[in-house]
Amino acid sequence: MEDLFGSAAPYYARYRPDHGPATTEHLATTLGTDGRVLDLGCGPGTIAIPLARRMKAVVAVDPSLEMLAEGRRRAKGVTNITWLHGDSTVLRALPPFEHVVMGRSFHWMDRRSVLVDLDELLPPGGAVALVGPARRPGGPWQPDAQPWQPVERRVCEEFGLDIHTAANSFHATGEHHDDVLADSPFSILGSQVFTRRLTWDVDGLIGLQLSYSYSSPARLGDRLPAFVKALRQALLDDNPTGRWEQRLTTEVLVARRPGR
Numbered sequence: 001m002e003d004l005f006g007s008a009a010p011y012y013a014r015y016r017p018d019h020g021p022a023t024t025e026h027l028a029t030t031l032g033t034d035g036r037v038l039d040l041g042c043g044p045g046t047i048a049i050p051l052a053r054r055m056k057a058v059v060a061v062d063p064s065l066e067m068l069a070e071g072r073r074r075a076k077g078v079t080n081i082t083w084l085h086g087d088s089t090v091l092r093a094l095p096p097f098e099h100v101v102m103g104r105s106f107h108w109m110d111r112r113s114v115l116v117d118l119d120e121l122l123p124p125g126g127a128v129a130l131v132g133p134a135r136r137p138g139g140p141w142q143p144d145a146q147p148w149q150p151v152e153r154r155v156c157e158e159f160g161l162d163i164h165t166a167a168n169s170f171h172a173t174g175e176h177h178d179d180v181l182a183d184s185p186f187s188i189l190g191s192q193v194f195t196r197r198l199t200w201d202v203d204g205l206i207g208l209q210l211s212y213s214y215s216s217p218a219r220l221g222d223r224l225p226a227f228v229k230a231l232r233q234a235l236l237d238d239n240p241t242g243r244w245e246q247r248l249t250t251e252v253l254v255a256r257r258p259g260r
């Protein structure tokens with residue numbers, strides 16, 4: 001199992017925005033609270049921890065041991081999560097589950113083969129829920145453009161870091177999640193979009209950048225201090241107030257089999 005996120009895990013846990021309480025509530029209402037949910041690609045428990053407070057049980061699976069360690073650390077007092085080291089290729093070896101949630105993780109998997117496996121494993125009413133940036137109308141799947149992005153992209157480029165080189169299945173095929181789902185046994189889709197406003201300072205934006213697999217501390221190696229210095233300087237040159245507003249849009253896409 002490749003660990004793309006290991007060195008990013010502490011930054012991910014601290015700086016990557018969660019999906020917001022309305023998303024958790026929507027998942028609990030849509031999936032029902034008495035089942036066992038698999039959180040596949042759980043990271044540091046971004047979905048698993050708040051969802052476990054509303055559900056009977058959560059199985060949280062990730063290939064990154066560092067991410068799982070962050071999750072266990074943050075889940076103090078939440079006892080109905082089973083944390084397992086694994087990935088999308090070992091679904092048959094997991095304890096049984098009724099629904100699957102994937103937060104910002106489906107694009108890292110062989111999506112069609114995961115859906116074939118889930119069709120075998122999920123009970124008749126089982127749902128596949130994807131949580132992540134909303135698809136832009138007619139445009140590529142990517143987070144909303146944010147005010148600091150041109151500066152961040154320029155600094156990343158100077159360091160040879162490019163988000164589009166991330167070897168994930170969205171970049172490989174250009175296919176959107178909803179198109180992959182529509183062409184699968186889970187072809188009945190429901191979408192709900194939630195929007196929030198967040199405020200960032202410069203340390204937050206640097207931490208956020210280090211939480212991405214393509215610009216993680218491991219990817220930067222001994223260039224990490226130079227990168228942090230350059231990014232800080234460029235961000236503050238561009239916006240000396242040191243405050244940035246973000247409009248964050250999160251989509252919950254729930255897919256079920258026809259007739260359920």
Ligand SMILES: C[S@@+](CC[C@H](N)C(=O)[O-])C[C@H]1O[C@@H](n2cnc3c(N)ncnc32)[C@H](O)[C@@H]1O
Binds near residue numbers: 005046061105108109
């Ligand atoms: C962007 S993080 C998402 C974490 C969390 N679910 C969230 O919503 O913030 C993507 C996660 O997917 C995991 N991942 C990568 N490839 C995977 C695979 N093939 N199967 C399961 N998880 C995978 C990574 O280790 C990482 O923790």
